[in-house]
Structure formats: structure tokens, C-alpha cells
Amino acid sequence: MKDNAFICPTCHSSGMQIFHEQAAVPTNSCILLKTREEAINCQRGKIALGFCEYCGFISNTAFQAEMTEYSGRYEETQGFSETFSAYHRDLAQRLIDKHGLREKDILEIGCGKGEFLLLLAELGNNRGVGFDPGYQEGRLSGEAIAQVQFVKDFYSQHYADYKADFVCCKMTLEHIHPTASFISNLRRAIGDRLDVLVFFQIPDATRIVRDCAFEDIYYEHCSYFSPGSLARLFRGCGFNVHSLDTEYAGQYLTVEARPAHIAQCAPLPQEDDLWLMSTYSRRFSTTLDGILASWRSFVEAAAWQGKKTVLWGSGSKAVSFLTTVGVADKIDYVVDINPHRHGYFMPATGQRIVPPSFLQDYRPDKVIIMNGIYRDEIARDLGAMGLSPDVVAL
Template sequence: MPTCPCCGALAGAPFYEVPAVPVHSVTVLRTPEAARAITTGRIALSLCESCGFVFNAAFDGNKQDYFHDYVSTQAASSVFNSFHRRLAQDLIDRHGLHGRDVVEIGCGQGEFLQLLASLGGNRGTGFDPAYEPSTELPRDVRIIKDVYSAKHAEAAGDFIACKMTLEHIDTVGQFVSGVREAAGDDPARVVFFQVPDAAHIFAQAGFWDIYYEHCSYFCPGTLRTLFEAAGFAVTTVRSDYDGQYLMVEGHPTSRPQAPTPPSDLAAIVSLVRRFAREVPEHLAAWSRDLAAGKRAGRRTVLWGGGSKAVSFLTTLGITDEIEAAVDQNPEKHGSFLAVTAHPVIGPEALRGAAIDRVILMNPIYQNEVAAQLDRLGCRAELLAVTSPLARQAA
């Protein structure tokens, strides 16, 4: 039985398995051959019924390489950019971040860090070992191409943010404890983390949101328990972005709480068991639906050329039932999705194209994508991946 990386208890046997998935799903792959040859790994999700943590017990970090053409930004979407700006302004307003030192762990290209700096007149320091400078950073922002740790004098700051990084780390207990050490003992120092909300994923049987890079999955109570056990006083746990993102805020405390099971543990266990029951039904329904569409000669594309699309296609074993993936990020145009080698095209490629259906990989972009399709004169049916329409044949 696997040991829980969050609390150290013995976890259960895997409840969801996928035998061969790409270890990276947003690496830009320039040829079909490179896409098909990408390294694969296994997913075997296990649940710890002591703390509610879900993790990939088959994860092997040695298979991964985040240093080569890894493109995960969502900055091409106005919906996402609006959310990002609102989030940064909210944190600045609530925590009085004006003329302060702000730190971001796993900052990528520094988009959010620059918002925190510019909107609040702050000084920003980011940490990301995969950072590759593409544009000149503002004067008050710098990014250190290294792993975040206490060895850096700049590691504490007045505010520490970490967005969409913790889910990529398999040793989560050790990592959060390391952040606590680097943060020091000042109770005025604020720590903010954002991760995917696993409760949202499990509730909708979202198999497309399970991929190799995300080896760790958190529901609200589990996230709170993890940070309290590491020595943080948790002030809030909340969700945002249509329930997709889970956020925790807190500060260092010299009197950490003894670890206790999360208050929503029973609900987490129930959600996981429901996910395990329902996913096979949804997979079968999608397979039937897409196969029927192919027989009928319907032309279908996915909207979104990132991790969700790759997981959707590889989990279903899809080939020519889907023609391509559409993505707004020009860096991805002309590339191919991992394993299946579906081409990634720009929205303009749909202008004048006889496409019958567009499957939207993230429903939060429904209005944005519908407006683009209308502008392009594309009359295709727009179907969100969460829609029950494709499963009515189940």
C-alpha cells in the first residue's frame, strides 16, 4: 500500500488508472513524430482516507523535463487575464501590499508577479527553475532561475504567493514545510497558494483534468490540514474561477495546530468513490458519441490545445474522430498534441471551414469562444466538455 505524501498514513489501492499518458502535456512538439515519441508514464490515483489527499502513486518525477519548450500560460484569454488582474488587486487591497516585497514560487514567465508589483507599487522576486527570459522585466521585478528555498535571502518577503505549482509536487508535506522554514516566524507575513480544486474535478467526473504533471490533488479540508500541520495559521480557504481553483491563505505561527482529519473528509471519500464509479460510464458515452459522429461524417475539433485536450484524447484513445485542437496562443500554432499528434491550429483556421462541432475543453470560456466563432462565421455547435449532451446515449 502506498504511503500518503501529505500525512504519512497508509493510503488505499488505486481507484483510477490510465496505463500510458504523456509525462508532459503542454510541451510544444513541432512534428507528429516528436509528439508520438514523447515519454509516457502511468496514472494510479490513490486516496488517503486519513487526510483526504489524492495522489498518483505511480508518479516518477525523474521522467519529467520542464526545461524544454514547456508552454503553460493562459495569457491569450481575456477571461483569464481579467481573473488574474482581479485576483492580484484583491490580494493587494486586503493585505495592504503597497511598496512591499512580494515573492512568487513557480512564477513561470512572471505574469502574475508583474501584476502584484505594478498594481501595488511593490518589488517582486520570482523563483522558477524553468524560467526562460523572453521579454525584458520591469525594473522592480526579477526572476531567479532556481528552486525556491531558504538559501535565498529574498525567499521570505512580506507576501509569498504560489500559484498552480503545488499540484506538480509529489512530496507535498516536505515542500510546504520547506516554505514554512523559508517564511520565518513573522506573523505579519502572508502566504497564498492556489491549486486546482479536486472536489470540482471529482464532482463532474472530469477525467480530462487528470494528467501526469498533476500528481497531487487537494480538496478544501485537506489543503487546510496540510498548511496547519506545517506551521501556518490558516485564515481562509476558498474557491474561485467557477470553482476550478482552490486557494489558501495564512501566516506563520509559533503555535501550530496538531494535525486533525479535515472536516470534509467523509465528503471527499464519497466524491472519490463516485468519480471511480462514473468515469467508466462517461468514457464509454464519449467514445460512442465520437464514433457515431465520425460515421455520420461530422467534423469535430477541440477548443483548447493544452493539458485538458491531451488528457481527453489519450484517455479515450481518440484518433481521427477529432480533426484538430484550436488554441489562442500563437506559440502553439503548428505544433502537435502529445501522443495522439493532433495538429494545433489557431482560431483563424476555422474561418470558412466546414466544422460541425467544437468541443470546449474549459466551460468558463463559453461566451468568449462563442463570440470568436461568430466573428469567424463558424456555425458549428459549441459543446462544453462537461455537457450531458454527448452522454445521453449512455
């Protein structure tokens, strides 16, 4: 299917090709919904993923920013997982060691609840300012707390006066639709300070389209980058791209870049992915049909046998699973280790979010975990409660 009306927000070419569409998906998968009625009647929008044959970028061409809400109700942190916390600490330490980030000024765009900025401050004795409309006071503690401050707002050119040696932006760019104007604004804010290091982390779209990781496609994620399209964005906006890496079992893609008056670095080998991304996107729908049918039969077979299935992980991946697979009526509960999510309800499908301890009485037969990287942590928690359900991962 072709539609020449769609302009790529990253390279401004026309003719993004729509390869995946989904109607009536919740537009806010992480906000806390107090009643089942509120959850079932949540606001919905459309996903129409377009692939740009010129730069390899993927955008939800149907995205409307005003349909998303990033507020105090937005509860996304993974910081309650020890697997994630260990990774976070390791990443902070590696960045500090690699770039000599000690007693520096750090600016974090989209800092969430501030855990990573605090780690950078603690481990490198740095000073930091974090921007996020969903930041919540009172959750952080530690010796470095006086070295960090937070602005409950989106980062924009209004804050260009905040100067930093290191600009960090994790798991945020995928939520921004006008990608080139966002990175260009950042470049303008940095100005002539060519020694500033910029670090971005996002989900790697290579894995999402290659493996048909449908759980990673949801409304708030309107922008999807591979190494090639991410590097082309930064270079096109006045940065030299120094490294591109994948992290967290290939789930995350990172870029390190420095501003330049004229971009001089030659493309890195891993940027040569345009043909592959094009191939993956064209076969996406067919592969997805098979994957969804497989999950549907897994959950339906369990239900027919009178067995109870729960999901583990109530964030965006679970919302995608429940609204895409089509078996939400056969799953009554979704487990989460984040206490701030307990007692709330899943958008659109209405399951109650419960703590792991709920399972001691409920005794599920099947647990579908939303991210395989947490398998060992979850299996250990289940074992500690004397439970031994079948555990399968997306």
C-alpha cells in the same frame, strides 16, 4: 482495491487506496513538440491515484518526478485569454486591497511566464521575485518591469535568503509530489517572520472527483487537494489557516495562511470534507466509465455522419481528453489562441495545433471546448469568423 504500501506524502499515514489507474499517459502534456513523430513517441508514464482516508489527500502513487520536464519548452500560459486575464487582474487587485499589499516585497513560487507577479507589482507598486524554470525573458512589458526579477529555477531551500512580505504560489503545488516536505521547507525559510502572508492556489480536487473531471487528471498533476486536505497540510507544517476559498467557477481552491510557532486557528467549516471525498473517490471509476462512453459516442456519431470535430484548447485538458476518451483518430486538429503553441503537435495522439483562423477554411461542424468558462469568448471568436458550429464544453 487496497495497497498498504503507499505512504501519504501529505500526512505520512500508510494505506492510500488506489481508486483510478491509467497506463501510458504522456508525462509532459504542455511541452512543445515539433514533429508528429516526436509527439507520438513522447515519454509516457502511469497514473495510479491513491486516496488517503486520514487526511483526504489524493496522490499519483506511480508518479516519478524525473519523467516531467519544466523548461523553456513548457508552454502553459492562459494569458492570451481575455477571460483569464480579467480574472488574473481581479485576483491581484483583491489580494492587494485585502492585505494592503503596497510597496511590499513579493515572492512567487512557480511564476510561469511572470504575468501575475508583474500585475502585483503594477497594481500595488510592489517589488517581486519569481521562481520558475520555465520563465522566458522578453515576453513581459510594462512600467513595473524594473520592479520584478526572475530566477529560472525551482524554488528550494537554497533560496531561503529571499525574504518577502507576501509569498504567492499559484497552480504549482499540484505538480509537487513531496507536499509536506515542500511546505515544511517554506515554513523553515520564513522562520520567525510571523507576519508573512502565504497564498496558494491549486485546482480544487473536490470538483474533480465529485464531477469526474477526468480532463483535469494528467501526469504532471501528481497532487490533488480538497479544502480539508489543503488546510490540514498547512496546519501540520506550522501555519495558521486563515481562509479557504474557491475561485473561477469552483475550479480553483485558494488558501491564505500565516506562519505560527504553534498552530492556533480552529478548523474552518469547509475543512469537514473527509467523508465526502472518500465517497466521491470510491464511486469515481463507475461514474467515469459513463462519462467517457458519452463522449466517445458524441465524437463517433459525428464522424459517422461525415462531420468534422475539433478541440479548442491544446493544453493538458486536451491531452487528457484525447488519451482517455479513445477517439483521437476522429479528431484531426486542436485549436489554441496561444501563438507560441501554433504548429506544434499534441503529445501521444499527434494532432497539429492550429490558430483559430485555421477554422475559416476548415469549417468544423463540432467544437469541443476544454473549459466551459471560455464558452462566451470562444463563441464570439467563432461568430466573428462567420462560423456557427455546435459548441459543447467538457
